[in-house]
Amino acid sequence: xxxxxxxxxxSLHLLRQPPLQDWSNGIELNFQLPDPEDEQIxxxxxxxxxxxxxxxxxxxxxxxxxxxxxxLRTVRDREKRGGDGRGTGFLNWLREREISKTQAYSLIELxxxxxxxxxxxxxxxxxxNQFSKRAFVETAQAxxxxxxxxxxxxxxxxxxxxxxxxxxRREVRQLTDDWTAMSSELLPVEVKxxxxxxxxxxxxxxxxxxxxxxxxxSHQTTLRAEVAANPDVDTVKQVTAEARYLAxxxxxxxxxxxxxxxxxxLEAALEEALxxxxxxxxxxxxxxxxxLEQTIAKLYTTWKRLNSLAERVYLDSGASTPHLRSLLxxxxxxxxxxxxxxxxxxxxxxxxxxxxxxxxxxxx
Numbered sequence: 001x002x003x004x005x006x007x008x009x010x011s012l013h014l015l016r017q018p019p020l021q022d023w024s025n026g027i028e029l030n031f032q033l034p035d036p037e038d039e040q041i042x043x044x045x046x047x048x049x050x051x052x053x054x055x056x057x058x059x060x061x062x063x064x065x066x067x068x069x070x071x072l073r074t075v076r077d078r079e080k081r082g083g084d085g086r087g088t089g090f091l092n093w094l095r096e097r098e099i100s101k102t103q104a105y106s107l108i109e110l111x112x113x114x115x116x117x118x119x120x121x122x123x124x125x126x127x128x129n130q131f132s133k134r135a136f137v138e139t140a141q142a143x144x145x146x147x148x149x150x151x152x153x154x155x156x157x158x159x160x161x162x163x164x165x166x167x168x169r170r171e172v173r174q175l176t177d178d179w180t181a182m183s184s185e186l187l188p189v190e191v192k193x194x195x196x197x198x199x200x201x202x203x204x205x206x207x208x209x210x211x212x213x214x215x216x217x218s219h220q221t222t223l224r225a226e227v228a229a230n231p232d233v234d235t236v237k238q239v240t241a242e243a244r245y246l247a248x249x250x251x252x253x254x255x256x257x258x259x260x261x262x263x264x265x266l267e268a269a270l271e272e273a274l275x276x277x278x279x280x281x282x283x284x285x286x287x288x289x290x291x292l293e294q295t296i297a298k299l300y301t302t303w304k305r306l307n308s309l310a311e312r313v314y315l316d317s318g319a320s321t322p323h324l325r326s327l328l329x330x331x332x333x334x335x336x337x338x339x340x341x342x343x344x345x346x347x348x349x350x351x352x353x354x355x356x357x358x359x360x361x362x363x364x
Contacts, residue, residue, distance in 0.1 A: 031056075055132065055166070062133040069111025072104050113140030122151040130154060131167045138172040145183070149175050177202035184209045186220060188228035191236070204236045211243035219246055242279060246270070249283040252290040259286075303339070303358060310335045 031053045034046050072094075079090040094104050117123040117140065128136065139150050150167060181187065181195045181202040186209050194200040208227075212220050223239050253259055253266050273282035310328055317324045333340040337358050344351040 058132045059129055062131060062136050063128060065107055065133065066111050066114045066128070069107035069109070069114075072099075073108045073111055076104075076108070110137065110140065113137075116140075117147065122147050123154070127154050132169060134169040135167045135172050138169050138176075139167070142172060142176050143179065146172070146176050146179050149179070174202070177206045180209050181205040186212045186224060188224050188231070190228050190231040194231050200231065200233055200236060204233055204240075208236055208240040208243065211240055211247060214247040215243060215250070219243075242274075245279045245283040249273075249279070249286055252283070252286040255290045256286060256293060258289065258293065299356075300358065300360075303335075306331070307335050 033053060034041050034049045036046075075093055076090045079088075079093075091101065094101060114123075114128070114136075118125070131139070139147060142150070150172060153167065153171075178195075182192060184205075187195075187205060191200060191205065195202050195205060212223060215223070223243055227235055227239050229235075249270060259266065270279075270282070273279045310331060313324065314328055317328075339356040339358065340353060342351055342353050
């Protein structure tokens with residue numbers, strides 16, 4: 001199905017850094033894809049051929065991105081050494097190739113991860129062929145213990161075997177879930193025992209640990225006791241949701257200036273919300289308050305900027321620019337102290353006008 005694949009694989013062990021070669025006769029993927037209209041091809045065989053082709057592309061894509069990351073890292077480091085110190089040359093290089101800064105550093109991170117796994121002996125160069133791209137990224141982001149488990153999986157295959165096991169993203173996540181469940185001190189013994197005998201799947205425990213890690217110890221203790229009392233999947237799901245809303249409440253409450261009052265006991269309010277079963281709504285309430293404060297601050301700074309620009313345009317214009325003056329007049333409802341805007345279609349019965357008045361303390 002894939003022509004010249006075996007020879008191309010041997011030349012694409014890209015985790016070693018061989019001398020540059022002439023790529024004019026480089027690798028060409030040449031798939032014989034099944035005819036989608038050929039009803040004589042069984043569905044199972046059709047899916048097998050498609051999956052094989054997809055895996056090859058995924059493998060080549062991974063190795064290409066690792067090398068792109070290395071190239072980008074080399075250009076960046078060169079710029080650091082001889083550039084202007086602000087990375088202007090590197091950013092220009094990216095701009096010429098229509099690569100975003102975020103994409104560039106994502107590729108550099110991928111290359112760094114690949115090199116680290118190689119240098120630490122967790123992977124051999126040929127092992128990269130056993131990963132899908134997403135599985136490799138997942139492995140690179142996993143804790144060192146999980147990386148070691150993935151390495152052990154790869155080494156389980158006999159050297160005489162023609163092909164090592166394919167490492168999928170699902171397998172890496174499963175290993176991560178298993179390690180998190182058995183190593184975290186936030187989970188009670190009762191839950192770990194249920195995870196060990198598969199009564200509670202570990203995929204439910206990883207989100208719980210991650211949410212509990214965001215909480216103060218006092219809340220961790222309460223939630224741990226709740227799970228220990230009823231170590232089952234439903235309780236784990238419920239406590240995970242509680243931990244998520246607790247973290248949301250505590251994070252948002254610290255950001256709301258209106259709540260910075262000595263007379264307000266945020267912890268007591270939280271306990272009451274837990275007691276009457278409205279933690280979800282309370283957390284959303286505080287979160288919305290935080291967003292509203294940020295919106296007000298952004299509205300004020302935008303309004304000030306609009307007024308400054310309107311004043312500048314007014315001073316630069318005059319009788320010779322009637323249309324420009326007309327533009328300024330049309331923007332008056334947004335630049336005056338009372339902001340006015342219509343919500344909805346003006347011809348609709350549901351349309352209504354919103355007015356906001358900005359009152360500021362006089363500047364000293």
